[in-house]
Amino acid sequence: MYFRLARRFLTETDKRLLAKAIWTLGVKGLLSVHKHKRRLKRGEFFPPFLYMSVINSCNLRCQGCWVDVGAKQHKIEVDAANETIRQAKAMGNSFFGILGGEPFMHKDLMKIFEQNRDVYFQVFTNGHFITDEVATQLRKFGNVTPLISVEGTDVISDTRRGRAGVLSQTMKGLETALKHKLLVGVCTSVCKTNLDDLVNNKWVDALIDMGVMYCWYHIYRPVGPEPNPQLALNSAEQRKVRQFVVDTRATKPIIVIDAYHDDAGNALCPAATGFTHHIGPWGDIEPCPVIQLATESIHDDRPLAETFNNSEFLRDFRELTAQNTRGCVIMERPDLLLDLAEKHGARDTTVRGAVAEELRNVEPRRSQYQPGDEIPERSFVYRWAKKYAFNDFGTYTRHFDTANYRDPDVGENQSAAKQPKSDLPVLH
Numbered sequence: 570m571y572f573r574l575a576r577r578f579l580t581e582t583d584k585r586l587l588a589k590a591i592w593t594l595g596v597k598g599l600l601s602v603h604k605h606k607r608r609l610k611r612g613e614f615f616p617p618f619l620y621m622s623v624i625n626s627c628n629l630r631c632q633g634c635w636v637d638v639g640a641k642q643h644k645i646e647v648d649a650a651n652e653t654i655r656q657a658k659a660m661g662n663s664f665f666g667i668l669g670g671e672p673f674m675h676k677d678l679m680k681i682f683e684q685n686r687d688v689y690f691q692v693f694t695n696g697h698f699i700t701d702e703v704a705t706q707l708r709k710f711g712n713v714t715p716l717i718s719v720e721g722t723d724v725i726s727d728t729r730r731g732r733a734g735v736l737s738q739t740m741k742g743l744e745t746a747l748k749h750k751l752l753v754g755v756c757t758s759v760c761k762t763n764l765d766d767l768v769n770n771k772w773v774d775a776l777i778d779m780g781v782m783y784c785w786y787h788i789y790r791p792v793g794p795e796p797n798p799q800l801a802l803n804s805a806e807q808r809k810v811r812q813f814v815v816d817t818r819a820t821k822p823i824i825v826i827d828a829y830h831d832d833a834g835n836a837l838c839p840a841a842t843g844f845t846h847h848i849g850p851w852g853d854i855e856p857c858p859v860i861q862l863a864t865e866s867i868h869d870d871r872p873l874a875e876t877f878n879n880s881e882f883l884r885d886f887r888e889l890t891a892q893n894t895r896g897c898v899i900m901e902r903p904d905l906l907l908d909l910a911e912k913h914g915a916r917d918t919t920v921r922g923a924v925a926e927e928l929r930n931v932e933p934r935r936s937q938y939q940p941g942d943e944i945p946e947r948s949f950v951y952r953w954a955k956k957y958a959f960n961d962f963g964t965y966t967r968h969f970d971t972a973n974y975r976d977p978d979v980g981e982n983q984s985a986a987k988q989p990k991s992d993l994p995v996l997h
């Protein structure tokens with residue numbers, strides 16, 4: 570399997586792009602994590618991976634979207650983006666996730682990529698704006714991987730994304746990116762309506778046949794102004810996705826990303842561990858894309874290093890979350906976020922100004938934290954990579970107390986030790 574994966578990388582992508590990814594994303598990415606660990610030991614903090622939503626506008630209206638896509642367009646201008654990247658680079662960072670809205674609606678997005686060729690960008694996109702011209706430029710720059718979202722079959726995609734013909738346009742963008750030999754990924758926010766269609770071998774085999782090099786399964790988070798909680802997966806369904814991810818990693822020649830588990834299958838939240846934080850279209854520095862609360866901005870006068878190191882709000886977010894759960898705080902304990910916002914006088918970073926009400930309306934449900942059902946990695950490569958570069962960096966050992974954990978499936982005041990075991994197999 571590893572041989573087949575290596576052969577795919579060598580024969581199906583542009584060698585120059587591959588070399589650039591190995592160096593900028595692989596080697597420099599590992600170094601940035603190393604620097605992050607050393608900072609933590611010194612009692613300092615700066616997240617090694619930053620996500621930036623560069624624009625709020627989007628051509629689609631997806632279910633469960635938390636961005637004010639219909640509001641007046643606002644974006645992070647090139648100078649502000651470049652300055653943020655420059656300051657993050659000075660801390661050792663080399664990878665940036667670019668989100669929106671739809672990032673390719675930012676008319677100067679290419680300038681940001683072109684002017685920062687020594688770092689690597691992953692663009693979360695619906696693929697609709699990936700034309701031959703765009704793909705040619707991305708190939709020339711060599712520092713961008715499009716991560717194209719596919720949310721189901723034609724009918725499901727149209728429903729999930731609020732418009733007819735979405736899937737065919739997405740597939741056209743995907744094919745264009747692949748035709749230009751870009752390193753391309755496909756991501757899916759897994760929910761009730763696409764679980765059966767996209768979390769299976771047939772779909773992954775189709776991606777491999779197309780030339781897709783990696784896929785990323787998110788779990789649908791019922792947040793924002795129209796959360797559609799009926800789409801959210803239950804515990805058994807989430808465990809099914811986790812098992813599928815672990816099995817696919819061990820058996821298929823494609824990289825599978827998930828951001829919620831360490832090598833032993835222990836759940837984690839990448840914002841609570843400080844692995845990443847997020848910058849919104851207005852420049853607000855938020856714990857993660859779906860938690861639209863902030864006390865600081867990239868437009869503040871002080872340097873970014875100082876902001877991250879000294880932010881009481883972000884530190885409290887990380888500690889409070891980790892004290893109560895290893896899972897997703899907005900799904901399990903939205904009440905904690907309301908307390909946190911009140912304590913720090915955090916501002917609602919949306920145009921709609923309804924985050925507090927939306928948090929009050931969240932129905933708590935289990936997230937990636939499934940106590941007693943940890944599914945360890947089967948693949949030794951992922952085990953090694955996660956052991957070194959993607960784990961909790963001691964966060965939960967320092968803060969998590971199972972006595973604080975409230976299981977949404979059981980109700981309040983239940984400790985983790987009392988949770989039922991699942992009947993899904995755990996592969997060792």
Ligand code: SF4
Nearest residue numbers: 838839840857897898
């Ligand atoms: S709070 Fe939830 S959505 Fe945000 S990074 Fe953590 S697990 Fe992901």
